[in-house]
């Protein structure tokens with residue numbers, strides 16, 4: 001993704017109450033951050049935050065955390081929050097370090113939406129659907145937790161499907177045309193990228209993973 005530097009975004013993020021600044025300090029105690037025992041769901045690479053913000057407003061009894069690497073993007077997510085958004089936080093970090101922030105079984109569900117493709121083979125392990133990332137998710141996800149991934153990038157999706165075989169997960173559901181799949185579309189919340197690429201006529205691919213039975 002090409003990034004425009006947003007002046008002042010670092011400072012604005014540093015002062016924003018919707019940001020967790022020391023995520024490692026909350027490993028194993030996210031229930032204290034939210035003040036309840038509700039399930040915690042993560043979006044990795046949340047970008048400008050539309051998906052997670054909308055989802056959190058539809059499900060006030062679920063807690064959400066958005067993870068984004070860049071301040072210039074995260075600032076757009078924070079601009080969407082208001083004072084009623086008490087079941088959602090964001091953190092600016094590289095998801096490579098996600099296991100430093102959540103304990104075993106602490107995450108109920110993981111969302112990956114329109115992840116960066118990293119087209120060069122030598123960068124495959126940076127893809128958020130790689131076996132290396134799936135191994136990280138395995139460490140923090142509940143035993144019956146799910147991973148949901150959607151994209152319009154066929155090469156990335158094919159890679160993601162192949163990587164599942166090298167992981168502790170299996171495909172529970174899959175579609176190669178989400179927007180025409182009545183069952184998998186139920187409750188679908190659009191992301192910024194999904195809106196853009198589906199309006200161009202691109203099919204959207206989606207899988208849901210569960211642990212191997």
Ligand SMILES: C[S@@+](CC[C@H](N)C(=O)[O-])C[C@H]1O[C@@H](n2cnc3c(N)ncnc32)[C@H](O)[C@@H]1O
Pocket residue numbers: 001044045046047048049067068069070073093094095096112113114115116191192193194
């Ligand atoms: C193509 S955008 C998609 C944004 C959003 N999920 C959507 O569907 O509209 C991918 C986002 O993932 C973020 N990202 C990529 N790798 C990441 C990583 N290792 N840790 C955290 N964020 C990452 C990028 O900075 C970017 O904002």
